[in-house]
Amino acid sequence: MSQSNNNNVIPKYLQEYEVSQECKDLIATLPMEQGWLATHLHQYQGFWFYTRQLQGLLSCQKHFNALNSDVILVTTPKSGTTWLKAWTFALLNRKKYPKMFQIHPLLTENPHFLVPFLEINLYADKNLLPDLNSLPSPRLFATHLPYVSLPKSIINSDCKIVYLCRNPKDTLVSLWLFTNKVKLEGSSTNSLEDSFKKFCNGVSLCGPFWDHVLGYWKKSLEQSEKIMFMRYEEMKKNPSFVLKELARFMGCPFSKEEEDEGVVDDILKLCSFKNLSNLEVNKKGKLPSGEENRAYFRCGEIGDSKNYLTAEMIEQLDTITEEKLGQYGFRF
Ligand code: PAP
Numbered sequence: 001m002s003q004s005n006n007n008n009v010i011p012k013y014l015q016e017y018e019v020s021q022e023c024k025d026l027i028a029t030l031p032m033e034q035g036w037l038a039t040h041l042h043q044y045q046g047f048w049f050y051t052r053q054l055q056g057l058l059s060c061q062k063h064f065n066a067l068n069s070d071v072i073l074v075t076t077p078k079s080g081t082t083w084l085k086a087w088t089f090a091l092l093n094r095k096k097y098p099k100m101f102q103i104h105p106l107l108t109e110n111p112h113f114l115v116p117f118l119e120i121n122l123y124a125d126k127n128l129l130p131d132l133n134s135l136p137s138p139r140l141f142a143t144h145l146p147y148v149s150l151p152k153s154i155i156n157s158d159c160k161i162v163y164l165c166r167n168p169k170d171t172l173v174s175l176w177l178f179t180n181k182v183k184l185e186g187s188s189t190n191s192l193e194d195s196f197k198k199f200c201n202g203v204s205l206c207g208p209f210w211d212h213v214l215g216y217w218k219k220s221l222e223q224s225e226k227i228m229f230m231r232y233e234e235m236k237k238n239p240s241f242v243l244k245e246l247a248r249f250m251g252c253p254f255s256k257e258e259e260d261e262g263v264v265d266d267i268l269k270l271c272s273f274k275n276l277s278n279l280e281v282n283k284k285g286k287l288p289s290g291e292e293n294r295a296y297f298r299c300g301e302i303g304d305s306k307n308y309l310t311a312e313m314i315e316q317l318d319t320i321t322e323e324k325l326g327q328y329g330f331r332f
Pocket residue numbers: 075076077078079080081082083170173174175177271272273274276296297298299300301304
């Protein structure tokens with residue numbers, strides 16, 4: 001079967017894309033490992049990216065112009081990206097959709113459709129640059145890029161960065177189950193043992209996980225006005241407090257009237273795992289890139305990883321976390 005015929009049956013996100021000559025030349029010089037989902041991961045600027053993401057990274061580093069009013073969501077994969085996209089989208093658009101349980105884009109579209117990734121969606125095509133000028137302000141974008149790989153305009157402008165991470169045990173298990181779920185039917189599944197080893201060695205999407213977290217943790221301590229550092233576990237345990245902090249950070253704090261009218265609770269309810277995962281669009285729909293929306297909703301709990309990881313695995317992950325982050329005062 002020819003590549004083009006073959007690509008007709010392979011979802012877009014699993015297709016191998018032609019990358020630019022610049023990207024090919026770079027790849028030839030980079031360390032490479034087998035990917036979790038895509039065929040390869042390439043190590044660039046100290047982190048691991050799949051081929052198409054590397055193309056997008058180079059392109060957005062060169063072409064993305066952040067505006068002072070932009071809000072950039074940065075997450076380690078599987079740390080609650082979908083949830084954070086929903087929260088921030090709902091926060092910024094709450095005046096536009098006052099009857100949010102009747103008419104709201106989140107009721108009919110997946111959060112990933114509403115808040116695109118820079119390097120994975122907007123800049124991933126070697127032949128096409130997005131026109132982002134007509135987007136309403138404040139523009140909302142997402143990325144999984146580590147701090148060292150961010151486009152310079154994000155660092156140098158006054159745009160806001162919202163960073164979200166999650167404890168590495170739940171992150172790993174969520175990533176492992178997700179990649180097996182969205183693999184091509186009939187292809188071999190990743191074993192937990194192999195995925196665990198790779199994750200511990202830093203060879204995971206935008207890994208090493210701990211370096212990703214540390215990069216943003218250090219910067220958030222230096223620049224708390226610019227970078228808000230969030231944890232999935234805090235969102236789960238204290239949602240209304242964190243949502244209000246987030247709104248304040250993003251420059252759209254809740255008014256007393258809004259709080260009295262229950263807008264905080266409404267947004268939390270709209271974006272809850274229960275509500276989003278039960279919507280028709282998230283049960284049956286797909287993203288333009290082909291992933292089934294339901295793959296982004298599994299159980300959404302803290303500590304579910306203990307049902308999969310052995311005691312030794314848990315100990316090893318805890319030890320790495322303490323070794324790598326403990327000295328910086330960071331704990332999950
Ligand atoms: P991404 O980084 O690939 O975009 P991301 O959304 O971070 O994915 O990961 C999905 C995780 O967030 C899943 O976690 P789990 O595997 O441990 O269950 C998913 O269930 C969880 N999730 C998605 N939506 C919500 C939500 N509304 N509330 C809480 N957790 C959620």
